[in-house]
Amino acid sequence: YRCSQAKGTSVCATLQPPPVIRRKVSFADAFGLNLVSVKEFDNAEATEPEPSWSNGRNIVKAAEEIYLSCLFTVPSSTEELDQRLGEQMVELESIELLPGTTTLRGIVRVVNLCYNKTVFARLTLDRWSSYFDLLADYVPGSSDRKTDRFTFRYTVVPPFEKEGTRVEFCLRYETPMGTFWANNKGMNYVMFCHQKAQVKEGVTQTEEETSSYKSKRSCLKANR
Template sequence: MEALDGQPMERDGGVMEEEEEGQGTFGEQDKEGMEASSPAASSTDEGTDEDSESEPPPVVRRKVSFADAFGLNLVSVKEFDHIEVTESEASPSEERKVIPLVEDFYVSCLFTVPSSTEELEERLQAQMVELESIGLLPGTTTLRGMVRVVNLCFSKCVYVRFTLDHWRSHFDLLAEYVPGSSDRRTDRFTFKYTMIPPFERDGTRVEFCLRYETSVGTFWANNRQMNYVLFCHQKTHIKEPQMQEEITTYKGKRSCLKANRWRA
């Protein structure tokens, strides 16, 4: 009975020893696993990552080849047939075109200048100074007048007195001598005056008279006491370019010729 009681204890003890041994091996495996996942191993991995990032990037080398090295042409020429542009394609560009405005300026005078040499001589004998001609310079609003005076002395001055408000105010403009215009008996002077737009509806009224100063005396010319009065007008109209008309004519024409079709 005692022997029977002792065997199970040995078996139990053997079993217990085996379990303890198994536990011991399992604990060693856990320790090895913990060592494998320890921070020391991760630190080495980080070190390798930093080393890989510090390496310089690879250099990319590009190779250039020219077309003539492969027997090709360096210049490529393309030919296009002349075709008629449809109205849908041409209309947007035509709408963007700005049609220029052409401004014409002209004067209408309430006086007449001498129409002949005899008439000019007659007026010069009466007042020693006379307006010979006046007009606008082409394409501008600048008045240009020519004045003829009797050569009474060497030193002389010619002034043009202007007013734009019916003599409520006025200003004097000095005329300039025209070189080489003297015929010993008379001299010629010229003046210019530029008017600034916009003009009035019926035109800008300009009124003036002439004053001739010499050592002998001062002489005036004022259109027989009525002054020289003129109006400067502005006329604006739209001018279409000629190219626009040619394009329109070209679009309206259709060819009456038909291409010959050859059959084999």
């Protein structure tokens, strides 16, 4: 409500509030339509392999494969193993390269002389100019009362030498009754880790090939 006065005359006027606009919401199903519209898509050109390029750099096509060659043999029978254990109280039972890795795993058998015992593998990579000791772990549940099993691991780090990386070791078994060694009759356990030849292919991708590939890429197409 507002009053104004002009030339001695009073004029009053009532102000009206602004109109209220009401909105009405309707859903599609009220008109017989579906609430959800579903479209299916398929992956166009899904079978087309995506090319690899490296701006002229070499790309390794085949996975590197590592294998061992040993200059010694482990006991081939229980009788032979028992004979060696009787002579030196400790013997290498097996050695292997874990699949898909460059890690060596050795199994050592020792005569159960006493409860407290320690087994080491002494390794060298430079023909004994230097060496280091690896502590072997007891294999749970391996004891048959007369003997126990221990295991050690060592990972050979690439790159390998052309003729193979030489790994040489011997075994040391320590007990309160004395220290015993196994060293392949004085020649030590010598092996070589080899890497099969890599198949490489030099690939150069031109800008024209790259542009052609990108023009072909239409990832999703709707089924109509």
